[in-house]
Structures are given as C-alpha cells and as structure tokens.
Amino acid sequence: MQAGNVDGEATRSDDEPREKCGVVGVSLSDRDAARPVYYALYALQHRGQDSAGIVTHDGFQQHDHVEMGLVGDAFDEGDLAELAGSTGIGHVRYPTAGSVDKSCAQPFSVSFNSGSLGLSHNGNLVNAAGLRDELARLGHAFTSDGDTEVIAHSLARNLLDADLSSAVEQTMRRLHGSYSLTVMYDDRVLGVRDPRGNRPLVLGELDDGYVLASESAAVDVLDGELVRDVRPGEAIVLDADGQGYESVRLFDLETTAHCFFEHVYFARPDSVIDGTLVYEARRELGRALWRESGIDTDVVMPVPDSGRAFASGYADAASETGADVEFAEGLMKNRYVGRTFIMPTQDERERAVRLKLNPIRSTVEGRTVTLIDDSIVRGTTSTQLVELLRDAGAESVHVRIGAPAIVAPCYFGIDMATREELIAADRTTEEIRETVGADSLSYLSVDAVADALDETRDDLCLGCVTGEYPYDVDGEATDRDVSRPTVGEPAEADD
Numbered sequence: 001m002q003a004g005n006v007d008g009e010a011t012r013s014d015d016e017p018r019e020k021c022g023v024v025g026v027s028l029s030d031r032d033a034a035r036p037v038y039y040a041l042y043a044l045q046h047r048g049q050d051s052a053g054i055v056t057h058d059g060f061q062q063h064d065h066v067e068m069g070l071v072g073d074a075f076d077e078g079d080l081a082e083l084a085g086s087t088g089i090g091h092v093r094y095p096t097a098g099s100v101d102k103s104c105a106q107p108f109s110v111s112f113n114s115g116s117l118g119l120s121h122n123g124n125l126v127n128a129a130g131l132r133d134e135l136a137r138l139g140h141a142f143t144s145d146g147d148t149e150v151i152a153h154s155l156a157r158n159l160l161d162a163d164l165s166s167a168v169e170q171t172m173r174r175l176h177g178s179y180s181l182t183v184m185y186d187d188r189v190l191g192v193r194d195p196r197g198n199r200p201l202v203l204g205e206l207d208d209g210y211v212l213a214s215e216s217a218a219v220d221v222l223d224g225e226l227v228r229d230v231r232p233g234e235a236i237v238l239d240a241d242g243q244g245y246e247s248v249r250l251f252d253l254e255t256t257a258h259c260f261f262e263h264v265y266f267a268r269p270d271s272v273i274d275g276t277l278v279y280e281a282r283r284e285l286g287r288a289l290w291r292e293s294g295i296d297t298d299v300v301m302p303v304p305d306s307g308r309a310f311a312s313g314y315a316d317a318a319s320e321t322g323a324d325v326e327f328a329e330g331l332m333k334n335r336y337v338g339r340t341f342i343m344p345t346q347d348e349r350e351r352a353v354r355l356k357l358n359p360i361r362s363t364v365e366g367r368t369v370t371l372i373d374d375s376i377v378r379g380t381t382s383t384q385l386v387e388l389l390r391d392a393g394a395e396s397v398h399v400r401i402g403a404p405a406i407v408a409p410c411y412f413g414i415d416m417a418t419r420e421e422l423i424a425a426d427r428t429t430e431e432i433r434e435t436v437g438a439d440s441l442s443y444l445s446v447d448a449v450a451d452a453l454d455e456t457r458d459d460l461c462l463g464c465v466t467g468e469y470p471y472d473v474d475g476e477a478t479d480r481d482v483s484r485p486t487v488g489e490p491a492e493a494d495d
C-alpha cells in the first residue's frame with residue numbers, strides 16, 4: 001500500500017519504516033559553529049526530511065533558525081551568517097510524535113529566569129502526556145504538542161535550583177522512553193543518551209573542538225575522529241571553548257536496549273554504532289541469512305539500496321560453501337524519484353514501485369532468483385517486486401529477509417505501521433509467502449541478529465519483532481524489569 005489518503009495529494013511510499021530524527025552538537029575554539037552543524041545535518045539528512053534547525057550561542061545570546069523542509073532548503077548563506085557563536089546544536093526531523101508543522105520543528109528553544117535552552121531530541125517518550133499535564137499544572141505554557149517541549153520544560157524547571165548535571169539527572173529520572181539529546185544551555189553544549197541507550201549518539205573530536213551526533217558519518221563529514229559512543233545513561237558536557245569535555249555517567253543499568261533496527265535499516269552503512277560498522281553488521285546479517293536459509297539459485301540480487309549489504313554478505317557466504325551463485329544487480333533504481341509522488345488514484349499508488357525500480361531482463365530472464373531485502377512491513381512492495389521479476393522472465397523468485405518478521409509496532413520513535421497494517425502481525429511465514437507470491441520466503445532469526453551484532457538479546461530492543469518491549473508501554477508486554485532506573489555513581493571524566 002502506498003500512503004496518502006487524499007486523492008491527488010503528494011504522497012509517500014510508506015511500505016517502509018521511517019527514520020526518526022538526527023541530532024548534532026558542536027563546540028569550537030575559535031570559529032562559528034553554524035556551518036559545521038549545517039554540514040553535519042546534511043550527513044544526517046536520511047534521519048529526517050520534514051524540518052531542519054540550528055541554535056547557536058555567541059556568549060551573550062542565543063540565535064536560532066528553524067525551517068520546514070530539507071537542510072539544503074532550510075538555510076541560505078544569510079541564515080548561517082546570522083547564527084553567530086562557537087557553540088551550537090542542530091536537528092533534522094521526521095515527526096514521530098507531535099504535529100507536522102513548524103511548532104514541533106527543532107531545536108526547541110526556551111528562555112527562562114536562569115538562562116536560555118535549546119534542545120534537539122531523537123526518540124520518543126512513552127510518558128510525555130503525564131509529564132505535560134504535571135508541568136501544565138505548575139504553570140508551564142506549551143506551544144506544541146510534541147514530547148520534546150516536555151523535556152525542555154522539565155529541564156528548564158530543574159535548572160532553576162540545581163546545577164547542570166543534577167538538573168539533567170533529575171530530568172532523566174522522570175523521562176521514560178527513548179531519547180538521545182543534544183542540549184544548548186547558554187553557551188554550553190551537552191549530549192545525553194537515555195539509560196538504555198535505545199537511540200545512538202556518538203562523540204567526535206575535531207582539530208579545534210568536539211562534536212556530538214546521532215551517527216559517526218556526521219563526524220566524518222567534519223574531518224573529525226570518532227572518539228566513542230556516548231554511553232547509555234551518560235551526559236557529556238562540551239567545554240564552551242572547544243578544548244575538552246566532561247563525562248558524567250548518571251545511570252548505569254545492567255542491560256541496554258539498543259534498537260537493532262538502526263543496524264538493519266536506519267543508520268547509514270558508513271556509520272559506526274555501538275562499536276559496529278553498520279555496513280559490516282549488514283553483511284554479517286546477510287551471511288547468517290545464508291547459513292539459516294540459503295537456497296541454491298542462479299542469481300542473488302538486492303532490493304536497492306536497502307538490501308545491498310545483506311545480499312553481498314549472503315552471496316559471499318554462499319560462495320564460501322562452494323555454491324555457484326552469481327551476485328548481480330537485477331533491479332535498477334530511478335535515483336530521481338524522491339520520497340514523495342503525486343498519485344491520483346489508488347491503482348496508481350499501488351504501481352508506485354514501477355516508478356522506482358525496473359528489472360534488468362538479462363539478469364533475470366529464464367533464471368532462478370533470490371531477492372534479498374532488509375524487512376517487509378506491509379508486504380505491498382515485496383508483492384510488486386516479485387511480480388516485476390516474474391514479468392521479466394524469472395523462473396522462480398525466492399525472498400530472503402535479513403531481519404526477523406516485524407510483528408508489532410514501535411513506540412520509541414520509529415514510524416513502522418499500525419499493528420493492523422503489519423503483514424506479519426497475524427500471519428505465518430507461509431501465509432506471507434503466499435501473499436507476496438514468492439516461491440519461498442525466509443526471515444532471519446532473532447538469535448542470529450543478536451549474534452551478528454555481537455550483543456545478547458537482553459541488550460537489544462527487539463520489540464517490533466518479538467512484541468516484548470524494553471520500556472513500560474501501556475497494554476504491551478515487556479521483556480525486562482522496567483522499574484525506573486536507579487542513579488549510579490557519577491563517573492569521573494574519563495577520556
């Protein structure tokens with residue numbers, strides 16, 4: 001199914017999960033931060049395309065520019081020139097909570113008695129409504145319906161009578177859900193990762209400062225060096241002069257809940273997340289897929305671009321076992337079709353995949369084909385791709401998926417689909433195979449995912465593939481103790 005409920009309106013291809021948001025924070029010794037933040041946001045554009053914003057501080061006052069649209073459209077030279085100051089934070093947004101308008105675009109700015117605050121958030125709180133009511137009763141006026149403003153007000157309130165790290169700790173104690181934040185408090189920038197580390201956040205070093213970002217690709221684009229991941233429950237405060245940083249481990253839980261889907265789908269393949277290069281993780285998942293459900297066919301081909309690394313790992317593992325398998329591109333992508341189309345009718349919406357992908361007949365005709373992808377959400381795209389390959393003359397089409405079946409929605413900042421829309425929510429693999437029209441279909445097991453990512457199941461969020469969540473979500477099962485985290489001993493500044 002393709003999205004867009006209103007005939008004739010621009011609509012998105014929605015048979016795929018949507019990225020959440022990307023956050024950045026920069027502190028430099030002797031130049032303005034706006035341009036590096038802008039470049040870093042470019043590197044994170046895949047994490048959100050609806051709005052982009054930057055907040056800077058020049059030592060006296062805060063400056064901000066937030067606009068709807070892509071990074072390249074949201075800023076011009078004049079906007080960047082007005083964003084003075086050597087510290088800044090930035091954000092790209094795909095709305096997973098709150099409205100699709102400028103009121104929810106970020107960074108979110110608040111001025112209050114003891115200073116000014118800017119806040120960029122990636123993730124989703126599961127207790128935002130309760131916190132909002134509580135703060136509203138205390139007199140806080142909200143201008144948006146998003147959960148980020150709730151965090152900003154909560155932090156601003158705690159800063160009235162506590163120092164920065166105590167205020168962050170008190171705020172984190174009340175937040176429940178997934179969040180990686182970059183925060184601008186006057187001219188200081190800090191990065192915070194939730195106690196279970198659901199969303200990624202890394203620290204990088206530049207020649208003249210430090211950067212915090214959702215993914216290491218944003219550090220690379222600034223010619224920086226990746227220092228390390230921000231640890232779950234850790235706050236990193238960058239010195240305002242770009243000379244160093246302080247690390248405070250505010251929470252230290254026994255288990256983490258890294259989103260495994262970052263490795264499978266969301267993050268850039270050239271990013272390193274929680275110590276693993278995403279491209280290699282995807283290739284390893286592909287290898288595991290061959291070991292679990294490899295099938296001899298003439299050709300192995302990826303769904304571009306999402307299945308490419310999986311298919312390359314799968315084909316490598318196949319040839320290591322002596323299988324005579326060709327790895328080839330059998331579907332060509334039209335690079336100029338973006339994420340939105342004008343689709344006047346339902347019928348045309350359903351044919352949207354033909355706008356995006358065209359089979360290479362010579363690779364496919366008269367041959368047995370294994371088609372590799374990273375996920376099946378609603379099943380519409382897979383059905384259309386199998387049909388495309390059969391129309392192009394494939395003798396048989398076998399589908400292999402480099403992740404387990406998505407059986408439940410995500411509550412932590414990823415727009416998957418509703419439970420009713422997920423093809424695997426109430427169907428067996430055999431029923432899905434029949435629906436998509438493949439000759440065979442296999443998913444990767446949950447254990448293989450944990451092995452490939454070199455994590456235990458307890459340290460991953462697998463909610464959307466097991467239906468058991470690492471946070472306390474109303475009406476859903478949980479796979480661990482979700483009592484509020486206890487405060488750990490503050491750690492020393494360590495590197």
Ligand code: SF4
Pocket residue numbers: 198258259260261262409410411412413414461462463464465
């Ligand atoms: S439910 Fe799935 S997509 Fe959502 S955070 Fe967990 S693993 Fe990631």
